[in-house]
Amino acid sequence: MSNFEDAMADLRGRRIAITDAPGVVPSAPGLYAIYGDKEAWNELRMNPQVDSPLYIGKAEDSLARRELQGHFAVNRSVRAQTGSSTVRRSFAALLRETLGLRGIPRNPDKPAHFSNYGLSREHDDLLTAWMHRHLAIAVWPTPRVLDEPLADIERAIIRRWTPPLNLSGNPHPAPGLSAARARMAAEARAWGPSDAAV
Template sequence: MSASTSWHLDDVLNALSGKRWPITQARGRVRAVPGLYAIYGNTDAWAGLGLDPQPGSALYVGKAEDSLAARELDTHFAADPAKKPRTGSSTVRRSFAALLRDTLELHAVPRNPDKPDHFANYGLTPDGDARLTEWMHQHLSLAVWERPIGLTQTLRTVEGEIIRTWMPPLNIQGNPQPLPHLRRARQTMTLEASGPQMPTASRRAFETARPAAALPVRGPAPSAAGRSLGPTPVELARELGKSPKTVRQALRDKYGRLPFDGDRWGALTPAQEDYLRARFR
């Protein structure tokens, strides 16, 4: 029986900010073991995503419970040319696709065209998937931290601490400062993927609840009153000292069951934020 192992934040940060490989050179270097990974982009990548270039900072941090090689190289980056890209199975690819939609002329489609549902987990047309893969191979690099044998903490715990420390712009969940226009860009792709399959009532609720979804993805989207979209329910709950469950229930009481965007609720509209603040003050 192996002894338990603890982890140290500095060790993980050093690994994830240390040696990194271009995607096309990572095969054979990234092993089939559990761990965390950090995705980096060159200056052109940051600019292409609509971000101020910070090539020394990670764009995204994630975890692989079973195999870093399989999760990152095969699923996210389609590094094996014999395997088809799987944007519908990769939240990382969906985020890159949403931000590069106009630049690469990408179009969202249902993940499974034969059984269209779960539109927030959209895929791309084959030619679009190929363009996204080529862009990722040209502009991104990867660093990894392998989970030590005997580690007692979950990878989710370690991942969460790294995300809170670094606040990578493409991470949504657990990020104290999520990128507002990423949510809107993904919502736009969700609507495109749904096509006529999304019931009219659900589409109307989606667009009403998130009026910025169809707006251009660059920069903050103002409301009709000139205000930017506010915090997510989770963030506002933390500020108000309430549980996220209580805040989400209050939203349902007022507005009904709003659509779920695949990760968690998006940014609140000004009216929704004002309602919650008035209810819980």
């Protein structure tokens, strides 16, 4: 079985609830798939396909650190930061109205790079809680020998499965995702110090 086939099998296999993932997801490089329950698909305003992943990504260093901390903030002592996570920005954009989220600069002290918008601490916490309630993850740790680069395997799976929250290399991303992200980027651009309490 090729790495591509092996990865697809694992990413279609066991799904781990985000809150159960610590101690299960390995500290190893690999690929991951994010799945949502029916309510998640509905709130994202997409036709529910709970057996299909919402997003495919890769961790070049550690699945546990990149995914569980960077995207999902499973350790409560570590604050999630939407400005540093493209998948959180996509979830935030599509849940903007449902959760009442608003885009702000990733670094309010030095506003710039508004397409990498962030959220206030309160709004980051709202998004994290939603993700913990509705999402699960499947992982494929890389074997010792890869027959092709990890990034190539990731791209091939994205082309094959077209997960709606992937933008790069995806022939069929979620309709309206780019526009939704642009709205939040515009909010971040218009943000001012007087908005800091929001």
